[in-house]
Amino acid sequence: MKSSADGKKKWALLTEKPAAASGIPNEDELNAGIDFSCAVLESDIAWTPTASDTFNEKTSCQVGNSSAFGASNFDTALTFMRDYLEAGGPAVEAGDKAYQAVRVKGSEVWIYMRESDKLSTEPWEAGDIIDLGGLVRSDNPARVNNDGDIKRRVQFAPQNMIVEKAVLPGTGA
Template identity: 40%
Template sequence: MPRSLADGHEKIAVLTTKPDDPANPTIEELTAGIDAACAILASGWTFSPNDSESFSEPAVCEELGAEAFGRSNGQFSATVFRYFASATPGQADATADTLFAALKAKGTTVWVYARETAKKSTEPWAEDDEIRYGAEVLTDRPQKADAGGFIKRVIPGKVQRDWTDIAVAAA
């Protein structure tokens, strides 16, 4: 069985409206969200479960202080490209700058879903598509990205709830 290249194969939906069932988003809900993969710098994209908290509570009779996993954790950070209107270069392009507009206010809650399969990131969502990770994310203030290249901002976020290895639900 052939391996699949990762480049150009991650589809990202950012929803500003909570899905009816966040653990089972539908095609309609994902499609209504912001198609974000082309608006995020690849090297500035962190969206994944990360190490769970751990604890060690051995009984008095146990000789080894082995640790166990406790609460799960997730991580989110997106370096978002900015888009400005060519007719009025000092103003954001209302159509193209939608991802930044959706994430720029501190304390905004969004629902983010990422599909990473052999499908290209430009292919539409389909029923039963594997979603590698979905999360409810609370945003922080945008930060200036490294100088040079395109204008962009780093949007840090805190994962509030998450879902791993889920699938796109039927309507």
């Protein structure tokens, strides 16, 4: 059965490395992380694997070229909707928490995205598929078109990414 993509991306930002040696987080870690699903601009998400490096891998007997895949590449950038307190200043303990974690160039965080038939408001569960996630380093935030709300776009340098991996069971499972 097909499912509308509307409201189905769930995001988690961890400030500490997942405990598993595989780098795959468990459901407890993801649910304890910063859920910024309502703080990222949907129309400006770049969070996907891109074409891997390729190189010639031709044997002497082959006619024509033969290619092999090398290192994986990723396009990782997000635009954060800024959130402010009524009294003024960033809402550091609320909606602006994820942006605050990445606003300084070189900040290292672990960001994970789930896109499935579940709503973004539903918690992470063991077996959910992480579409793309892992350790990233942030670049300087860019001021983008601020028609509408105040927002900042952050480009990330992927360091250690996982693609299409299942969330591990939590410690209570």
